Amino acid sequence: xxxxxxxxxxxxxxxxxxxxxxxxxxxxxxxxxxxxxxxxxxxxxxxxxxxxxxxxxxxxxxxxxxxxxxxxxxxxxxxxxxxxxxxxxxxxxxxxxxxxxxxxxxxxxxxxxxxxxxxxxxxxxxxxxxxxxxxxxxxxxxxxxxxxxxxxxxxxxxxxxxxxxxxxxxxxxxxxxxxxxxxxxxxxxxxxxxxxxxxxxxxxxxxxxxxxxxxxxxxxxxxxxxxxxxxxxxxxxxxxxxxxxxxxxxxxxxxxxxxxxxxxxxxxxxxxxxxxxxxxxxxxxxxxxx
Amino acid sequence: xxxxxxxxxxxxxxxxxxxxxxxxxxxxxxxxxxxxxxxxxxxxxxxxxxxxxxxxxxxxxxxxxxxxxxxxxxxxxxxxxxxxxxxxxxxxxxxxxxxxxxxxxxxxxxxxxxxxxxxxxxxxxxxxxxxxxxxxxxxxxxxxxxxxxxxxxxxxxxxxxxxxxxxxxxxxxxxxxxxxxxxxxxxxxxxxxxxxxxxxxxxxxxxxxxxxxxxxxxxxxxxxxxxxxxxxxxxxxxxxxxxxxxxxxxxxxxxxxxxxxxxxxxxxxxxxxxxxxxxxxxx
Numbered sequence: 099x100x101x102x103x104x105x106x107x108x109x110x111x112x113x114x115x116x117x118x119x120x121x122x123x124x125x126x127x128x129x130x131x132x133x134x135x136x137x138x139x140x141x142x143x144x145x146x147x148x149x150x151x152x153x154x155x156x157x158x159x160x161x162x163x164x165x166x167x168x169x170x171x172x173x174x175x176x177x178x179x180x181x182x183x184x185x186x187x188x189x190x191x192x193x194x195x196x197x198x199x200x201x202x203x204x205x206x207x208x209x210x211x212x213x214x215x216x217x218x219x220x221x222x223x224x225x226x227x228x229x230x231x232x233x234x235x236x237x238x239x240x241x242x243x244x245x246x247x248x249x250x251x252x253x254x255x256x257x258x259x260x261x262x263x264x265x266x267x268x269x270x271x272x273x274x275x276x277x278x279x280x281x282x283x284x285x286x287x288x289x290x291x292x293x294x295x296x297x298x299x300x301x302x303x304x305x306x307x308x309x310x311x312x313x314x315x316x317x318x319x320x321x322x323x324x325x326x327x328x329x330x331x332x333x334x335x336x337x338x339x340x341x342x343x344x345x346x347x348x349x350x351x352x353x354x355x356x357x358x359x360x361x362x363x364x365x366x367x368x369x370x371x372x373x374x375x376x377x378x379x380x381x382x383x384x385x386x387x388x
Numbered sequence: 389x390x391x392x393x394x395x396x397x398x399x400x401x402x403x404x405x406x407x408x409x410x411x412x413x414x415x416x417x418x419x420x421x422x423x424x425x426x427x428x429x430x431x432x433x434x435x436x437x438x439x440x441x442x443x444x445x446x447x448x449x450x451x452x453x454x455x456x457x458x459x460x461x462x463x464x465x466x467x468x469x470x471x472x473x474x475x476x477x478x479x480x481x482x483x484x485x486x487x488x489x490x491x492x493x494x495x496x497x498x499x500x501x502x503x504x505x506x507x508x509x510x511x512x513x514x515x516x517x518x519x520x521x522x523x524x525x526x527x528x529x530x531x532x533x534x535x536x537x538x539x540x541x542x543x544x545x546x547x548x549x550x551x552x553x554x555x556x557x558x559x560x561x562x563x564x565x566x567x568x569x570x571x572x573x574x575x576x577x578x579x580x581x582x583x584x585x586x587x588x589x590x591x592x593x594x595x596x597x598x599x600x601x602x603x604x605x606x607x608x609x610x611x612x613x614x615x616x617x618x619x620x621x622x623x624x625x626x627x628x629x630x631x632x633x634x635x636x637x638x639x640x641x642x643x644x645x646x647x648x649x650x651x652x653x654x655x656x657x658x659x660x661x662x663x664x665x666x667x668x669x670x671x
Binding site for chain 1: 411485486493496498512513517522542625628649
């Protein structure tokens with residue numbers, strides 16, 4: 099703290115402890131554990147990582163690495179196409195699950211399973227289903243058509259599509275659940291009034307459902323995009339980044355560099371993602387701290 | 389009994405037309421895992437929808453650790469349990485203390501800490517993994533359970549603090565004031581007034597942290613590598629190292645590993661849906 103040289107210096111400031119109430123002292127004590135964790139495991143690693151990635155040569159190396167360019171494109175495809183498809187399905191299914199039927203209630207309990215179980219065993223299960231020789235999918239393709247099925251995970255486009263599919267399988271229930279909450283919050287008499295006026299389902303959606311869910315939907319889409327940037331499991335456990343490192347996304351690429359002992363490249367690839375992540379994060383924080 | 393009208397039947401049929409694909413889509417990967425778990429090796433690889441000779445033999449092999457990949461099954465199961473429990477307890481402690489401090493005691497700078505926490509929550513965890521790995525190395529914690537526990541606490545706390553802060557803002561201030569009038573100390577308010585009222589949110593957050601730690605793969609596989617230190621998901625990933633992986637055993641172990649979180653989830657669903665979705669997205 100800077101000491102100010104003003105005229106009435108004669109009266110020293112009271113010691114810090116006496117200026118705080120007991121409640122505030124306790125407040126600081128109780129906040130301290132989190133602050134320690136935050137300093138030791140967020141601030142220090144981030145600063146250290148940025149320091150490691152400081153050399154411009156890292157970025158030149160990244161720019162010249164075709165795998166990095168490919169991973170960046172894959173990440174964009176994953177986010178822009180994958181997430182929007184997922185959210186549209188979630189929006190559609192939220193309407194389905196909002197129906198009052200006993201069997202739909204039971205189905206919603208089952209529907210949440212992919213979210214409730216850990217992703218590793220289920221992703222590996224899908225991986226084996228897609229096995230070209232022994233997988234159940236190609237088994238049935240052969241049984242019905244007599245032709246060998248495709249080698250699913252050996253084609254980069256198909257493999258990435260499958261990884262997006264796995265991601266959707268895993269996280270669709272969560273977003274559907276949230277959109278159902280949003281849908282159920284809409285006053286029912288609006289729909290009844292629309293019914294009386296003879297509105298069809300599209301008009302009901304367009305003029306009642308969508309205006310009340312718009313904000314929630316956009317928030318969910320952005321949040322899902324930020325989190326999907328960190329979706330390591332869907333790609334790593336299904337394709338391992340292969341074939342020929344063509345299906346990497348930024349999160350698996352960072353780990354790939356790390357495994358190859360190129361820590362500064364790993365950090366640099368993450369730094370490159372920050373111009374996309376930070377605006378999204380800023381926008382989300384604005385929304386949530388309103 | 390009234391016969392359903394043609395219109396009702398058509399609506400029901402349309403709903404079924406959505407419901408059946410949803411059911412299949414959800415269940416196929418899980419059923420496939422279950423199918424492998426109860427199939428002998430020959431049946432599993434033959435593409436049958438139900439094995440000719442369903443058996444619990446795979447479970448027996450896993451529980452007796454009778455395979456190279458499974459020789460440390462119990463140790464790994466125990467590691468997973470211990471780490472999940474430790475993360476749950478530590479996160480609850482840190483987050484409850486912080487939320488109480490920010491929301492009830494109005495500690496100076498609390499708002500900033502909350503925003504920093506929220507910021508950490510939004511940064512994808514996989515991005516923090518790389519520097520975290522190096523940091524744990526610097527701290528000398530690699531291959532130590534504490535590395536994973538502390539990393540998971542770091543990841544779980546921001547959301548926990550945020551949800552608990554929202555929940556405690558809803559408790560009336562008069563409660564604290566009345567307790568102060570009665571001569572309660574800050575700690576007594578925390579223990580006797582605050583904690584009991586926060587119980588539903590605490591259950592939700594504790595469950596959240598435990599499941600997060602139990603399900604974590606990336607951090608576990610980066611921070612732990614010794615066969616007797618790793619958690620179950622890392623062991624599952626290690627199955628893939630061999631060309632002729634025993635997939636029926638992998639799926640059996642995966643099935644056993646997936647059961648506890650599913651059970652916990654359904655047991656606490658009431659709390660989870662109320663406590664978490666409300667906090668997850670504030671519309």
